[in-house]
Amino acid sequence: MPSFHVAGVPIQFSFQPYRTQLALMHTVICAARQPKNAVIESPTGPGKSLALLCSALALQQYLIDNDSNNTPEPHLTPTQPLNAQPNSKNPKNPPPFSLNP
Known part of the structure; x- marks a missing residue:
């Protein structure tokens, strides 16, 4: 070919x-x-x-x-139990996910 x-x-x-x-x-x-x-x-x-x-x-x-940095794709990771309800008005209860590289 x-x-x-x-x-x-x-x-x-x-x-x-x-x-x-x-x-x-x-x-x-x-x-x-x-x-x-x-x-x-x-x-x-x-x-x-x-x-x-x-x-x-x-x-x-x-x-x-030719990917020079070989960085893994970012993914979501639980930071607290998935059944916890996020409350955006209360900073002590953040959303249950954070973005990790």
Whole structure:
């Protein structure tokens, strides 16, 4: 399977991509990195779906492989019994969850 780089991201594609597919993949990767919205327009038949999927999945894998801080996702942790009723007006009875990194 041919492999090449678009905007620094290695992408595997089932064949040599058309120029329009390369442009689409470049747009997808650049828009996702910024993050920005991207309007992608192309005539019927040049393989938009394949180019979109390959570039999005390749970027996702690239970001996973090159995650430099390896920080776990934040999650909610109970700080008191779950049946306790939070009272936002009483500072002695805080909400039962805190955000932990």
